[in-house]
Structures are given as C-alpha cells and as structure tokens.
Amino acid sequence: MAASDYARPPKNPDSEIWSAAALSEAVRRAGKEATKAGPSTERSQELPYFQRYGIENERGWESSDRTSSPLEVQQRQPYFLESSSLRGEAHPSTTSLGIQARRDFPALAQRVNGHRLIWLDNAATTQKPRVVINKVHRFYETDNSNIHRAAHTLAARATDAYEHARSVVARFLGSQSPEQIVFVRGTTEAINLIAHSAGQRFITEGDEIVVTELEHHSNIVPWQLLCERSGAVLKVLPVDDRGNLRLDALYRVIGGRTKIVAVTQVANSIGTVVPVCAVSAAAHSVGALVVVDGAQSAAHFPVDVTELDADFYAFSGHKVYGPTGIGVLYGKRNLLETMPPWHGGGSMINQVTFERTTYAQIPAKFEAGTGHIAGAVGLAAALEYVDHVGRSAIERHEHVLMEHLLETLEAIPLLRIVANPDVRAGSVSFVVDGFEPARVAAHLDRHGIAVRAGHHCAQPLLRHFGLVATVRPSLGLYNCLEDVETLGACLRRLVRSS
C-alpha cells in the first residue's frame, strides 16, 4: 500500500487499517471525517508589503514575479523545469526520476574518497537543489533586511519574500490560511513550543500525554519535561515486533485523562508509516489534541493537515531539500489563538508597558525576535521545487527504490533488517553480524556512500528490538537504482571479508 494512502482517512471504513471494531467506533465517536475548509478570505498577508504600507518600489520589483535576466533565470531553473516532459507528475519512468533530479543538486556532483557520492543519509538531512542555494544567495545579495518594521525598500522586499514563503508552506501543507504557519528552527523547536505553550494552557496535574514507541527523542523529551513541570503522566503506545504501531492498544492507552497524543507520521529509524488518521480519530474521540511529527513524512509523500485532522503538525526545512535552521509549526487557528506566547521579545507584541504587555495576532505572537528570514525564503524555494517534481511522483519513485533496497539487503548473508512494518517510507535499519554499525558506515564511506550509524535519536525503539545501534540508509528523490546496487555490492564485499 502507498504510504500516502495509509496516512489518509480511509475511503472505505472496512479497509484493512480500519477493520478493528475499536477503530470504527473511534470514527463514529469522533463524529465525522475532517472536513476541508475553504481557502482563507483574509488576503491582507498576501498583499506586497510596499503596497500595504505605500512604500515606493523603484526597481519595479514584485514579490512573487521578480524580473530577472535570462542568465539568472537559467541559473535558477532546476533540471525538472527545463524539460517539459518531466514537469509535475508526468515522469516517463519512475526510476529515471532520481538520475535526472541528481543533476539539480551540486553537492552530488562531487567525488568522495575517489567515488561518486551516494547520499543515503536523507533522514538526517537532505542535499539542496541549485534553486534553493541560488535563492538564499540572491536574498543576501540584494534583499537582505530585517522584516515587518522598517519603511524602506529592502525591508519591503524581505518582508514580502518572508510572507510569500509562509503562503507557500500553507499551500504545501493544505493549511486553511498562512497565519496558521509559524516559522521555527525545526521540528524540535516546534514540538517544544507546543509542549510549553499548549502545555501551559491545557495541561494540569494528573492529565495524560500519549506518545508512541516509534518516536524520535524530539517527540519524547519535550513531553517528559512538560510532565515534570505540570504533574502530568506520560503514556506510551507500543509497537509490535514487526515495528507496526499496536492499533489494538489505542483504547487501552488513550482514555478519558488523555489531553495530548503526539505521534510521528513516519518513524525515522525503521521507516514505519503510522496511520495517523486512526490515532487522530481515537484521540479526538476523547477530546485530546493531536500533534503530528512530520519530520520524516513531508519530503516523501503528499501531506494534508486538514485531511489528517491534525491539531498541530511540525516539520524541518532541511529534511525537505531546504536550509537548516528553519522549520514549520502548523496549528489549528482556534488553538494558536488561545495559546500563550512561548518566547517574549520584539515582533510578538502589540503594546508594552511596564505594567502589562498585550500580544500580536498569530503567527507573530509565536515569532519573537529576528527569525531565519533567508531560511524561510530558501524553504519556499525547496517546497516549490518538490512540487515541480511532483510529490506523488516522488512517492512512487521512492517506493520502487525501497522495494529494491529491501530485496538487495535481504539477499546479503549475515545482514538482518530490523523490523518489517506493513508500510514503510524513507528509512531502513539493519545490522550485520560481527560488524559494529559504525564500522559498516565507515566501510561504506570509503566507497563514497553516506549512511547513518547509531541510535538515530530513537533509543526506546531500538531497545524494543534489543539493539543500541543500527545502520540506516535513507532515501531521497535524487537516489536511483544504481545507488542501491552500489550499496549492495559494497556490503557484500564487507561480509565476504569476514
């Protein structure tokens, strides 16, 4: 089954994901499937800053349609935009997608230790396409300014670029409006923001917060800290020995005291795709809020926060071909509006006196101080690039690669794949008898192959499988069958050497 199908609400409630009586009951109790709200009628955020504030735009610059020299256009056009046959979803062959996309990523043109670089560490971070690098470069060269405050041309350009980026993210996630998009440093910061702010607003002693055994430490530790502050209790949804979330345990763990359910959409260590809609329906049936960690899903298949009925959704720019230090928190409007600010400082206020401060509207309320402006601009370029390639095309391409990767690894003696979830995206973990994971990764690095070895910030899950470390290759849109073949050949050589 395709990862995105697994992640959506079921078209057929009797389908295999939803067959359990408990889940049908959850759907009934939750009332109805999430309904898709129409686009925002509040357009003011999208008006160019210089128009809103009457600033002269002497170079005739337009935020979303900047005039560029033909050379500039050529430099920033990704390969996928040069070839009309490859635009959007129209890929002639899914396996050629990686070969063609690779040309858009300058870092992949280098040789490492004398070999063609094969980047299979995408779950940790992705390489950046030329459009993103150029966009950030050009921003600093021509538009750099602080935003929202100054009445000068560069401030107008920078503000427009930043707010345009917010609209791009909103469209990418299916958010009802750009104001529901808060720029943060990454998934970690987004989850900490929710734990602090929603925690302060909604959590009291004796409440329960539910996470799953699949989580990255970023979706465990902020909740533990909240429990320490508030006297709430952390509960855990278990996985089975194949690495699937135990849906039969949903109603044992989620109950009347549950206030927040925080769940990853894809497990970073073993690639399990979680049927978030099932979890979300169960959580909503008891009135709990649902926090979705999208760090490992946003780059791999289409995501729609409205369809998921997520109360919050977080992802990191650097894992979706964008810059580091920029990420996104999406939240439902009524929640963001009633939650207190997290950080105090400039930009997030309405009025300050020594007696009392009133706060700005969302999203500014949650964006204290100067953010990563160029990062947001680069992130928008990355998401536009991903959409030009086509998220469904990427999903199909990576699915083919994943099948081939699993077959290749299964055929290698002494190698054991960790977990065998029903639906997997992005990552696979394995161990090789007699070889420390770090030694395997170092061997692959000598052949130009980058993979991650370690606990992947998922120690509780690895402990479930009796392990402290694994080797984890993880896929991106620029990987191709040859990358998988080369990985397999290198691993076979290592095993033969034992």
Ligand code: PLP
């Ligand atoms: N959640 C998951 C599932 C992840 O894989 C990661 C990073 O690997 C994070 C959260 C944290 O992301 P960041 O370090 O970008 O904040």
